[in-house]
Amino acid sequence: MKDYTLSITLKDRFSWLRGSGKMVQINVSCKDYSGEFFRDLVHKSGDPMLDDYLDDCCLATGLMVLVDGTSHRKDKEYCAGIEKLVVELDRAELKNQHRRIAFVLTKCEQSELWVNRHEPKKLANMRFPKLSAQLESYCQLNRVGVEYFTTSAFGILGKQYPEPNSKRLRRSRDGTTSVIKKPKLWRPFGLVAPVYWLCTGKRHPELDRD
Secondary structure (H helix, E strand, O other): OOOOEEEEEHHHHOOOOOOOOOOEEEEEEEEEEOOOHHHHHHOOOOOHHHHHHHHHHHOOOOOEEEEEOOOOHHHHHHHHHHHHHHHHHHOOOOOOOOOEEEEEEEOOOHHHHHHHOOOOOHHHHHHHHHHHHHHHHHHHHOOOOEEEEEEEEEEEEEEOOOOEEEEEEEEEOOEEEEOOOOHHHHHOOOHHHHHHHHHOOOOOOHHOOO
């Protein structure tokens, strides 16, 4: 499985070394595993690729859990998946290191999510109560921190009368499939905030803005 790497250079106002004159870079490496991770955890056992994925998760001190905010009907299934992941994480020894888990709700350009975008924990509890409760329970029993984030890869058109900058192709129990509506007006939000928190343990208010 190929490794993909990207580097984010932080401007001084976003840096935890603010005022030092030093540039700060966040380097991100990931693997493009295919499939539905939570579903695979429940229904696939002994799959070599899934086992490799779990090994990577257990070695990581930071995990980003990306969940389509419009797929709330799968809350029970996601909860079962995260429960299996928690069992694997609990078996892994991190030599007293603290693990961070970023719970990220995607597709937040959709109106039912947009209205609560600035209250990510409340939104997560409303849309995915079972999944959220499972994560919180794990965090209380282990050296784990969890934070909640909202994000949109498409963003919004307009300010006074905002609408999603997306054209919906399909809506089902599995979530929403869309394409960008006006690429020249593309303005995503929340993409860097969870990565920043995973790396620093801090939230920057400007990264949570629309």
